[in-house]
Amino acid sequence: xxxxxxxxxxxxxxxxxxxxxxxxxxxxxxxxxxxxxxxxxxxxxxxxxxxxxxxxxxxxxxxxxxxxxxxxxxxxxxxxxxxxxxxxxxxxxxxxxxxxxxxxxxxxxxxxxxxxxxxxxxxxxxxxxxxxxxxxxxxxxxxxxxxxxxxxxxxxxxxxxxxxxxxxxxxxxxxxxxxxxxxxxxxxxxxxxxxxxxxxxxxxxxxxxxxxxxxxxxxxxxxxxxxxxxxxxxxxxxxxxxxxxxxxxxxxxxxxxxxxxxxxxxxxxx
Amino acid sequence: xxxxxxxxxxxxxxxxxxxxxxxxxxxxxxxxxxxxxxxxxxxxxxxxxxxxxxxxxxxxxxxxxxxxxxxxxxxxxxxxxxxxxxxxxxxxxxxxxxxxxxxxxxxxxxxxxxxxxxxxxxxxxxxxxxxxxxxxxxxxxxxxxxxxxxxxxxxxxxxxxxxxxxxxxxxxxxxxxxxxxxxxxxxxxxxxxxxxxxxxxxxxxxxxxxxxxxxxxxxxxxxxxxxxxxxxxxxxxxxxxxxxxxxxxxxxxxxxxxxxxxxxxxxxxxxxxxxxx
Ligand SMILES: Nc1ncnc2c1ncn2[C@@H]1O[C@H](COP(=O)(O)OP(=O)(O)OP(=O)(O)O)[C@@H](O)[C@H]1O
Ligand SMILES: [Mg+2]
Numbered sequence: 063x064x065x066x067x068x069x070x071x072x073x074x075x076x077x078x079x080x081x082x083x084x085x086x087x088x089x090x091x092x093x094x095x096x097x098x099x100x101x102x103x104x105x106x107x108x109x110x111x112x113x114x115x116x117x118x119x120x121x122x123x124x125x126x127x128x129x130x131x132x133x134x135x136x137x138x139x140x141x142x143x144x145x146x147x148x149x150x151x152x153x154x155x156x157x158x159x160x161x162x163x164x165x166x167x168x169x170x171x172x173x174x175x176x177x178x179x180x181x182x183x184x185x186x187x188x189x190x191x192x193x194x195x196x197x198x199x200x201x202x203x204x205x206x207x208x209x210x211x212x213x214x215x216x217x218x219x220x221x222x223x224x225x226x227x228x229x230x231x232x233x234x235x236x237x238x239x240x241x242x243x244x245x246x247x248x249x250x251x252x253x254x255x256x257x258x259x260x261x262x263x264x265x266x267x268x269x270x271x272x273x274x275x276x277x278x279x280x281x282x283x284x285x286x287x288x289x290x291x292x293x294x295x296x297x298x299x300x301x302x303x304x305x306x307x308x309x310x311x312x313x314x315x316x317x318x319x320x321x322x323x324x325x326x327x328x329x330x331x332x
Numbered sequence: 333x334x335x336x337x338x339x340x341x342x343x344x345x346x347x348x349x350x351x352x353x354x355x356x357x358x359x360x361x362x363x364x365x366x367x368x369x370x371x372x373x374x375x376x377x378x379x380x381x382x383x384x385x386x387x388x389x390x391x392x393x394x395x396x397x398x399x400x401x402x403x404x405x406x407x408x409x410x411x412x413x414x415x416x417x418x419x420x421x422x423x424x425x426x427x428x429x430x431x432x433x434x435x436x437x438x439x440x441x442x443x444x445x446x447x448x449x450x451x452x453x454x455x456x457x458x459x460x461x462x463x464x465x466x467x468x469x470x471x472x473x474x475x476x477x478x479x480x481x482x483x484x485x486x487x488x489x490x491x492x493x494x495x496x497x498x499x500x501x502x503x504x505x506x507x508x509x510x511x512x513x514x515x516x517x518x519x520x521x522x523x524x525x526x527x528x529x530x531x532x533x534x535x536x537x538x539x540x541x542x543x544x545x546x547x548x549x550x551x552x553x554x555x556x557x558x559x560x561x562x563x564x565x566x567x568x569x570x571x572x573x574x575x576x577x578x579x580x581x582x583x584x585x586x587x588x589x590x591x592x593x594x595x596x597x598x599x600x601x602x603x604x605x606x607x608x609x
Contacts, residue, residue: 134507
């Protein structure tokens with residue numbers, strides 16, 4: 063039987079390896095203004111084609127780290143490499159799924175999903191065909207001409223996901239994508255996401271508050287300490303993904319990993 | 333008189349969209365029917381007030397309508413509207429075009445805000461009717477002066493609404509646009525302006541309504557022409573039905589213009605509102 067594997071922590075000197083790690087974070091420190099110290103010396107690798115989850119208490123800097131990787135925020139010091147190149151801003155190899163959806167209320171589902179392509183100047187017919195195929199893949203067929211206010215929270219999140227998939231980026235950055243979804247839909251969504259990712263071959267950086275969700279979906283879990291966020295530990299739950307979802311959730315490794323993370327989080331809650 | 337299935341009188345108290353019982357008939361009222369009923373109630377009240385009369389200078393509804401027909405068919409009204417519409421259309425057109433452009437630039441650029449904000453805030457806060465004699469002094473009594481009166485009334489609200497709407501554009505949507513590598517221009521055209529459109533249009537509707545006030549003020553205070561002339565002339569000769577007919581027609585006209593603007597907004601900018609939510 064496998065056990066959850068602990069990796070040695072990287073330091074700033076470790077070179078970025080673009081072949082197996084599509085994203086490398088080196089020595090990222092972030093201050094908001096002069097007082098708010100959000101992140102302290104973060105070193106991380108995101109293996110190509112894998113799902114990495116950022117887990118940590120509220121305010122520890124998860125969103126901040128994700129936005130720095132996205133190129134939407136500038137770090138105070140340190141660098142992020144994507145495919146070996148330093149990040150200076152948003153780029154076509156990364157797509158962001160926003161926690162609060164960020165859909166255009168005046169645009170239909172189709173136009174929202176095609177929006178990333180619209181911005182690159184893709185012809186209307188082409189981008190709408192691509193959009194429709196992804197609308198189908200996230201399970202929203204039949205809702206192409208609806209507007210966001212006509213959809214439920216879970217459906218809006220799927221639109222946000224389809225929009226990120228449509229631009230065909232290698233790296234998906236997802237900020238608490240399931241926070242607006244109820245528990246039953248959340249599980250269904252997690253399974254859909256895993257299935258989708260196994261065909262689409264994406265690298266995913268995923269922020270969540272839920273330990274169970276992190277263990278269930280991740281190849282690698284990065285546990286952050288309270289602010290200023292530092293890497294507390296990196297855990298790789300070696301689950302057998304060929305099992306059924308219910309079996310995975312009853313698996314001893316699954317349960318032990320959840321328990322172990324709980325233990326760690328409880329320590330810094332005291 | 334016994335109650336009939338005709339719902340006009342008893343239905344006046346019905347709530348929007350409700351159904352009510354009239355002599356055993358269930359009547360469902362559409363929004364249009366309800367509006368019609370409220371108009372009928374208003375005109376009936378007017379008729380009664382005119383018959384009492386509440387003031388010797390207050391004509392009945394029927395007398396006013398008779399004047400309206402008379403002036404419409406003898407061409408007075410049409411000639412007057414052509415006169416009134418010239419400064420109005422010019423002034424509103426200029427205010428809308430430049431007002432939205434200035435408001436957008438104020439929302440986007442600090443320099444523009446610094447330049448224009450004091451001007452329009454002062455204009456909005458000042459009693460504009462008091463400025464009209466100054467306009468006459470500077471620009472005479474022609475079309476220019478009247479157009480300027482319209483602009484002075486219509487533009488501040490258009491500019492300030494646009495500025496607020498653009499300045500408060502959703503940071504989340506802007507960030508979304510950035511994350512998909514939208515250019516600054518795409519960000520402005522595809523996110524910021526559509527996002528601001530509802531408030532910009534609210535400003536335009538108020539601006540058009542203010543433009544009507546401006547043109548009538550100008551016609552009453554600068555030189556009597558157009559609808560303002562019909563109003564002031566008929567008041568001076570105590571022909572109150574004619575005067576009220578002119579007042580009523582300009583109110584209706586203004587309401588129709590504002591309504592059309594709302595239709596255009598939904599049609600071209602707010603497709604998500606088209607389906608009755
Ligand atoms: N624009 C900002 N200006 C100042 N402080 C900020 C800003 N954005 C975030 N912070 C602070 O930085 C810290 C990290 O914020 P961040 O949003 O990254 O946390 P998080 O881990 O995503 O939290 P949550 O789990 O609640 O989403 C927080 O303490 C927050 O208050
Ligand atoms: Mg967050």
